[in-house]
Amino acid sequence: MTIQWYPGHMAKAKRQMIEKIKQIDVVIELVDSRIPMASRNPLVAEIASGKPQLLILNKVDMADPAATKLWQNHFIEQGAHVHLVNAQTGLGTAKIPEVVHSLTAERRERLESRGFHSRADRALILGIPNVGKSTLINRLAGKRIAKIGDRPGVTTAQQWIKVGKTMELLDTPGILWPKFDDPAVGLKLAATGAIKDELLDFQDVAVFLLKTMLVRYPEQLRDRYGLEKLPEMPTEPVSEAIVQLFDAIGRRRGCVISGGNIDYDRTAELIIRDYRHQKLGALTLELP
Numbered sequence: 095m096t097i098q099w100y101p102g103h104m105a106k107a108k109r110q111m112i113e114k115i116k117q118i119d120v121v122i123e124l125v126d127s128r129i130p131m132a133s134r135n136p137l138v139a140e141i142a143s144g145k146p147q148l149l150i151l152n153k154v155d156m157a158d159p160a161a162t163k164l165w166q167n168h169f170i171e172q173g174a175h176v177h178l179v180n181a182q183t184g185l186g187t188a189k190i191p192e193v194v195h196s197l198t199a200e201r202r203e204r205l206e207s208r209g210f211h212s213r214a215d216r217a218l219i220l221g222i223p224n225v226g227k228s229t230l231i232n233r234l235a236g237k238r239i240a241k242i243g244d245r246p247g248v249t250t251a252q253q254w255i256k257v258g259k260t261m262e263l264l265d266t267p268g269i270l271w272p273k274f275d276d277p278a279v280g281l282k283l284a285a286t287g288a289i290k291d292e293l294l295d296f297q298d299v300a301v302f303l304l305k306t307m308l309v310r311y312p313e314q315l316r317d318r319y320g321l322e323k324l325p326e327m328p329t330e331p332v333s334e335a336i337v338q339l340f341d342a343i344g345r346r347r348g349c350v351i352s353g354g355n356i357d358y359d360r361t362a363e364l365i366i367r368d369y370r371h372q373k374l375g376a377l378t379l380e381l382p
């Protein structure tokens with residue numbers, strides 16, 4: 095469920111998250127590999143308040159592997175600890191406790207030097223809606239934990255889930271709001287389904303997808319819709335080239351209204367659905 099965030103929701107969610115993080119050793123921020131920047135919330139560093147952070151790029155199966163490599167290097171250059179997973183199949187998830195453990199070495203040494211036994215590493219997963227937080231928690235728990243609605247400010251009794259020998263994970267994720275102040279970010283969030291469909295115009299989102307594909311993934315575009323020739327890359331917001339593309343796709347897919355005209359709304363929906371269901375291939379929508 096995607097909800098709409100209001101300033102009151104955000105303030106409350108932030109306060110609750112800061113409170114939760116007091117019991118945490120490592121903050122795991124989960125993002126969508128197709129939009130590794132747009133699916134981040136810039137407040138994480140502030141919320142983490144100096145605790146070690148792990149940035150996990152999820153849904154690697156849905157993203158372009160070459161672009162994921164670029165993003166991984168980019169974040170590492172920025173000093174982040176990065177890990178890649180596919181929460182749905184479990185690829186990369188078994189290593190998470192080990193990675194988390196490596197981030198708590200300093201804390202453990204400090205405790206042990208004072209004669210204390212260090213306990214398990216306590217971690218929390220946070221991120222904006224739809225990045226796969228529940229899927230990852232269920233995967234790490236090895237069972238299905240009831241999905242908590244994406245409702246800001248809803249507190250439920252929380253429990254620690256034991257993951258491997260060294261890690262304990264909070265069973266409820268921290269849900270952050272997506273940042274839509276930048277229209278380009280909004281389009282990326284909408285294309286992946288991270289924000290409510292009603293918040294954006296379908297045609298705008300489809301135009302954004304088509305432009306991205308014309309520039310970076312023309313083969314996939316041609317293959318999916320059986321197009322012989324692609325128009326030249328447009329420069330204007332909605333150029334003639336994009337209209338031609340809409341016409342060709344709409345006609346091929348039978349999105350036609352009376353009089354033989356193309357139903358642009360249906361065509362746009364079809365393009366977005368194809369992207370979300372990976373019918374267009376594994377495509378990353380932004381590069382570092």
Ligand code: G4P
Pocket residue numbers: 152153154155156179180181182183221222223224225226227228229230244
């Ligand atoms: P959230 O808690 O962060 O809001 O995300 P959630 O786990 O609900 O995941 C959102 C959608 O992303 C789900 O699909 C989930 O199956 C899918 N997903 C999560 N991780 C991965 C991944 O690594 N790869 C792929 N391909 N998909 C992933 P859904 O269609 O909304 O639900 P459902 O089909 O699982 O019922």
